[in-house]
Amino acid sequence: MTNEYPSQLLERAINEFSKLPGIGKKTAMRLALHLLRQEESTVAAFTGAINQMKSEVRYCKACHNISDSDLCPICANQNRDHGTICVVETVRDVMAIEQTLQYHGVYHVLGGVISPMDGIGPNDLQIASLVERVHREEVQEVVLALSSTMEGDTTNFYIFRKIASANIKISALARGISVGDELQYADEITLGRSIINRTAFDGRAV
């Protein structure tokens, strides 16, 4: 066996697919051979959509969310509460919170969290522009919605120190038992926090 694949063109496509996160060689081969079986126009639509996204997608000037124009649909929406800014790590977090339908303010996408191990400092993130927003705009509340990790907590604390002087309300996502979880499977730190931060019970189910 001189070569694993009968075609270098196929091999190159498989190699490119296997560079994607979570795509191994076998899956890459399945995907490449799948596209090979499709119509030319189907393949062109696939690669065209990706190329166009890469070349034309922009980032919201206000919140750094992905956008098709200068302002993302959320920042451009005057029905949103522009006095409340929810600070998140990534664009995916924006989408996740939007799907809950429970938040009506605007966002600020940091682009990650402070992580010295990965060489990511405060200046690699959109923290300065957040501080500027908080001082420039009429902001009443900043909701810190970062990951519940050491890096997330560090970033929360860093931001807190930077904006504490603005005299606004600063909140963080509630930590507690996941809805649908059984108590015995919750870790003790989460369970402990959920007792400390217990909420008033008004007799209705959540």
Add this chain to the structure above:
Amino acid sequence: MTNEYPSQLLERAINEFSKLPGIGKKTAMRLALHLLRQEESTVAAFTGAINQMKSEVRYCKACHNISDSDLCPICANQNRDHGTICVVETVRDVMAIEQTLQYHGVYHVLGGVISPMDGIGPNDLQIASLVERVHREEVQEVVLALSSTMEGDTTNFYIFRKIASANIKISALARGISVGDELQYADEITLGRSIINRTAFDGRAV
């Protein structure tokens, strides 16, 4: 929430990704956002490799395997045994058998198996060209290596009838216990076949 995604360009890319087999909406989003974070040249290499594969890949005139030229590397290789043709369903089967390093003949890729339920008849497959090859070339043996399913068996039988008159050796892959399997977990049909087709034991481990 008016729209699930902040950008239609992103949405289109996600939709295209999620058309691929085994890629759901969440994975599609992860892949699209991953590409968005990459360099322009990285994305161009990805889409370029796919486009080039689609437009330039050819099929071997002899065996219908994927190829970069008229003859695939296997058919073009004079060190292979051109008197033995292994009949397989797909290009992936060729690669799987090649990786065993146990086969030194050439192949014939049918492009599937006869499956009336899916509307696939003998004329939708490369059976006629196989019959022609068997009668035209100096073939000593045809190895039927199709799936061990009803459709595979039907196709085996159909091909057998078409080439039985050529007076050549026709063989099929051995059915039996998988290497590394425990007997108690083998299904009874496979176990039964493995007893009927038991092989001489020469004292060496396989």
